[in-house]
Amino acid sequence: MEEVKGWNRLFKDERTMGNLQYFPPKKEGGQTFIYPPDDIVEEGISKWRSSLVGQFMDKSLPYFLVKKAVTGMWSQFGDVEVFSLENGMYIFRFQDEATCDEIMESRLWHISNKPLILRKWKPGMQILKLALSSVPVWVKFLHLPMEFWTPNGLSYVASGVGVPLYADKVTKEQKRLGFARVLVELDVNSDCPKEMTICRANGDSVTVGVIYPWLPPKCSSCKAFGHAVFACKKQDKKVWIPKQPKTPKRKTSPVGKQAMPFDRTIRKPVGVSKTKTNAEGLRLSNSFDGLSGDEEMVGVEKPRSPTTFLQVFEKVLLSNGKGKMEGNPGMEGFSPTGGL
The missing domain is CATH 3.30.70.330 (RRM (RNA recognition motif) domain)
Known part of the structure; x- marks a missing residue:
């Protein structure tokens, strides 16, 4: 069996770039x-x-x-x-x-x-190292004197904007003398002047207008074309901090005024029948306590009325024409001759 002297013989074929040499x-x-x-x-x-x-x-x-x-x-x-x-x-x-x-x-x-x-x-x-720190753009130069319509003349003028690459076909052939159109490598730090002044050695000068038909957006933060500064991914991100809730303030009394004390008096519900017993043990009740106006205060001492219940009862009998009540031995507090 013939000995193979090199790997190139094993992979030698008719494919493109297949016949390589060392x-x-x-x-x-x-x-x-x-x-x-x-x-x-x-x-x-x-x-x-x-x-x-x-x-x-x-x-x-x-x-x-x-x-x-x-x-x-x-x-x-x-x-x-x-x-x-x-x-x-x-x-x-x-x-x-x-x-x-x-x-x-x-x-x-x-x-x-x-x-x-x-x-x-x-x-x-x-090619793999091409960045967007500079981009080629077409630039128009207006009112350019005829003596500058040469390769060197256009190079000097276009260098005021960026690095000149080449002029278009119409400019080369000088078929359109209204403006010169040159492709310029524009740097991201360029100020893109709108006009330039050409100064000659004899002291004469002429102003040339500059028009940019299209300019890409550029970022001043990362120094690159393609996006604006507000869309830059390298810019510091803002951290969102949640808003703290406000602490409620305690209400205080106005200066110079005292707050009214809270009335803690417990009142007996209206409609509950009250029952009283007179001296003879007779039960007297009124189921319409709301009409009597006599509210019983719980926890508060009730003021004494100047007129007793028996005096009110005697007054009712007198109004019915029965005269004054005579003294009754079994009823205390009656006066035989007492009146209201």
Whole structure:
């Protein structure tokens, strides 16, 4: 049986990138250095030269939704390949660089009402480290003198806003001289001036207007585009503290006035029959105590009435015409000649 000399023979097939080769690196000072030739680098650049890097301002969208959206809205520009990255970014590869320029210069593209930020791919771009501390935006420069409609002249003017990337096709060909349109890398700390003054060496100066057709929201707390400061997740959260109930105040008497004492007198219920016995043992009762006006106070000494019950009885007999009562030996308290 023939001995297999290397693992590469076991996995060698006709798949893409299946025929890989080993190039020994160099070890210096405990570090590994790789020195690829220029033709290897140029081969990779030519493959991705006609590509755009896209990202969303906020949370990224799923791959199938982005793929379906760009296939429909970019169908007029030809075929497009969509590649998804781990950090929610996408790479869109087209047939040529002219298609990339046309898509970049057309307008601001939206997918599911979210702006899609596009950048041209360039060699050495570390896509996974792209942050939203700076974004490319189109800027219009109004009343720009003719002598500044050159690559260097536009570069000086656009540098007053941010880092100039490139001008659109119409500006390059100078077919529209009303304003110059330049794509600028805008930093989050930029003050976005509305006008700038161009000063020449001879002392002349001219004012140029600046218009931003679209600006993304930016947060001054975390220094990033994509959200406002009130929606920042890194901002200190407010702690909710429940409101303490108020302690009720005790009611006090007004100054200079004394509170009326509480009357604790217990009154006998009205309607209960009261029974009394006279000197002869005769029971006298009145079932209508409410009409007599004679309320018995329990716990309070009852004041003595100046008129006794027998005197009232004698008065009743006199009113009936029977005269005065004679003294009765069996009834104490009667006076034979006594009157009221």
